[in-house]
Amino acid sequence: MNSRLIDTYNGMLNIEPVKRSRLVKIAINSPSPVLATQIANAHADAYIQQGFKLRTQASEEARKFLESKLAELRDRVEKSEKSLNDFRRDKGIISLDDKENIVVDRLADLNRRLTEAEADRIGFEAQARLIKSRQYDSLPAVIGNGLIQSLRGQIVQLEAEHAKLSEQYLPGYPRLAQVKAQLEESRARLGQQIKNVVEGINSGYLAAAGKERELKAQMDKQKSATFALKDASVEYSILAREANTNKSLYDSVLERFKQINIMAGIPPANVSILDRAEIPRQPSKPNKRLNLMLGALLGLMGGLGLALILEHLNNTLSTPEEVERYLGLPNLVVVPDFFSLPKNASKWKIPFSARSAPFDSKLCVPSKSPVTANLRFTLITEAYRKLRTSILYSRPGEPPKTILFTSSTAGEGKTISVANSAIMFAQLGYNCLVIDADLRRPSCHRALRVSNDRGLTDFLVGQEAALANVIKPTPIANLSVLNCGAVAPNPTELIASKKISRSVSISY
Template identity: 35%
Template sequence: MSIGSTSAESGRNGYLDLDGDGERSPYPAGFGLDFRRIWVLLRRNALIIAGIVTVAAIIGLIATLLMQPTYIAEASVQIEQETDRVLESQSVEPVAAYQDADRFLQTQTDILRSRAMSRRVAQALNLLDANSFFEAMGTEPPEEIPGMTLQQAKRDAVVDLLLENLLISLPQDSRLVTIGFRSPNPRLAARIANTYATEFIRSNLERKFESSSYARDFLSKQLAETKARLEQSEREVNAYARQAGLIRTEDDVEGGSGQQSVTSASLVQLNAAANDAIAARIAAEQKWRSVERTPALSIPDVLANQAIQGLLQQRSERTAALQQELERHRESHPTVLQLRAQIGEVNSQIDTLAAGIRSSIYNQYQSALLRERSLIAEVGQSKGARLAEQDRGVRFNILAREADTNRTLYDGLLQRFKEVSAAAGISSNNISIVDEAEQPTEPDSPKLPLNLALSILIGLAAALGIVFIREQLDDAIRAPEDVETKLSATTLGIIPAVDERPIDQLSDPRSPVSEAYNALRTALLYSTSEGLPASMFVTSSQASEGKSTTSLAIAVGLAKLGKKVVLIDTDLRRPAMHILLGLPNGLGLSDLLTSTQSLSAALRPTSHENLSFVSSGPVPPSPTELLGGMRFPEIVAELEADFDAVVIDGPPVLGLADAPIVAGIAAGTVFVVEANRGHRGGTKSAMRRLRSARASILGVVLTKFDNRKAGSDYGNYGNDYYSYGHHQD
């Protein structure tokens, strides 16, 4: 087996077999990105890419110029959770906790995006029933929808249009909300943005007023009922005192008691004191029971303590400082440890003070309990002497306490009613306008640089996709690397394309064509393990690819090395070698195949030393039968015995059987492919036919190669490839 075929076989390792013919595909198995090949493809298709990108940029430019410009006007409002307190308690609405600030702010932005807010804006600007708004927004008014009047459809369309072009922005860690509106009319955009801000504030005030109005109505009803009960209880007290004959002084009336004598007065005083003690004990007990199992920092008295508030403030400051230190230092850092110790000390002080306050509440309860028991004991001791008077005073005291209770409830409701009424008249608001929207002077869209950039990117992506598809569909043999990847064959030589006939340049030993064929000759000398094959068949897949010129150049090149060479023209259909050599096509191969004439009679000397020639002879009626007979192998064997090299110029493969027959007889086959003309499918099919005839393909000669058009790495050599030394600087 020849070196060429061996290298071709070994080159299949690690490649995908896509054709199912045992030959490697153009792409290695498990291949990755080949940046060199990508660069070659981009350079080869540079004009296509540039054209597509240019067209995309022009389309983007035209589309941008045809777009209607839109403007965005922005107003900003500040939203606070609480307003300035003019009164001690001026709002009946619950105040959101500061830990819930994000949800509160998100709720406010959702209110801004609500349909109700857009409907308020539309009503404020008289947009619901006018078609001018649709004209200003560059849209058509809606048509009547089944089940809905035209007016309803128009109002819904106005609200939808407002919501579609409303832009609400709430930056993180900020209470400043930006209200933007997009419109083709800059003046309208500014008006709508400002109206959204003012209507948002007005809506907030209305909600506050409505909630306080409901509270006032409720308090007014409760106040009237409590007042009636108070008047009734006071009338009952007076009626009972008159009926029982109890005479009360002014102080007695205010104290809710009345006596007939000093004894009864003393009993009443003791009884009143006992009642007060009971009430005080009940209040103290209730207070103690309410805080007995309550965490210290949840007790109102603890939280109201100035010292506790100061310590809580210190703990918050030290905790904040500790968090800052932890962001910069580790747990073991002295500053972190010191802050933790300080926080622990503050917590200890808070716990101590809180425990003291809890203990004082308990002591108050015990004191009230002792006082109650003491007064009850004194009343019990005086009970026998003053029992009659006490019986008359019990009913009076009950009625008096009921009147006092009603009076206390009435006073509380009256005070709260006054506060709510006063708060309703104060227009305090937690939302304020920071910046009003101004009429924009420049459109926000379309943005020409952005659109052009996107158009260029889209064009580039489309161009790359087209180039990729084009390259996948393009199986032309353009460059030497295509011979290796697409044909799975060895490149023996690269013959450059020239303006004149290549055969004319063979006479100049320093011409690019001569240098290229010299390189081919050298490759053939080492193409097999034994060196130069005894006989070489030169063919191609189709006509006019340069096989005859290549045959002559190989023969002449070997003859110049001093080898005895014979050149045979086996193209019995369209012979041309005798024309290249300037010899007559007399007695030739067809005569030798159809007669018993000796081989020496057909051998002709040429103008080249050591080179003999056997012409094709007359064109026979059936070249395939002549070449397939027993005579032709004998002629080749006889020439191999008499000459150092036998060069056979054969017909192209095409769809005929001539070339495979000759290739099976010759020791080696040189396959000629014209650059940019030969295609992978047809060329591989031709080479497969030769291999099926047991031909040993030495390699491929790429003819008419123009490095400027190939787009391959060979183009890096420029136009002076194979021209080193032709001129001096």
């Protein structure tokens, strides 16, 4: 057989003894519930058959021994009967006188008794062989003993009840202790009964052997007396006795041989199946509920761990408090991302009432659109109003006259913040001038809707003598803009020049 098949079967098979009992549990793991049930039952049946074969080996040895003896005794019977008939023909003996008949009768009686003793001894000898091999269950006396069979059935029932109670109750349970005591008592009685039977067989064997020896001694003595009477009659008697002995012995051994053959076909009752395997209603594994719970637990733990790791690796500033703590500068206002606000007002809640007029789509300027269409920009307007208020109250005495807007990278909203802040101050009546000093990517002229033909770059390089010539008014009252103008190839040198400082001073 292929070793892989054996390994596969061993992987499917699981045999566990039931604690505190003589029971075993056979389990088969297979994708098919019908196949698993069939294999489990077949395995239990095969185990019983194997035990039956092992227990009948001793009976098979006794059967072979008696079979060889039968062949030998058959030859002896044939030879003895032939010798007797030849002697009768040669001597012409038909009958003997009374004395010889008495001697013959006595010899016949001894012969009969010796035959019985020898037959008993052979029978006990066969049983003694079974006892020597400790196969007590194959002894006829054990099999035919009703008390022993009753005790065995009682032990099987007590073992089953003890195993069932052991699974339900602790060792100190009264009924469990009572069943255990009954089980031990039944086992002790069974062992004692088997011991009594074995001792009886051994005693019977010794008695049969002694009786056989004694009868043989008497037989020899009687033979000597018979030889004195008449050689012919003695020889005749000997031949007749030998023929009868061989025939009786042959019949006795043949009967014993038949009994062993009958007992070999009777299975022993010490192994039985309490519960046969049935088709399971649901698979034993995998445990879906347990796997789902473990998966959910591992997912939760993994998610928490990942969140903690991401939180640990996050080095950005997320709240205004963090900005103030790490930069050491006061926070004037928090302006929401203009393009991240929802367009539909029904998707978010307004924390304050919209009291201002409609505004332009990008700047805080009046617009003809209805209030509901520009409701998200109301928050932007309120944010820049807070920025205006914070700047006005940022310095004691008077507010700052020059405000610089800058950022670390492009696209962070400097242009929109400059334009909206200027609009907020202009709405209070302050004269505001927006200077677009971003000489690389100027955009204030687009935000405030002025032309970019002449500007700061033209003044710094000397193409315009007066600063007032490059300052342009905007559609918003009190708001002017000094646009960038032409993009310079060297903006850094222009920004670092002294003329830019004078330009800012002139703008005051």
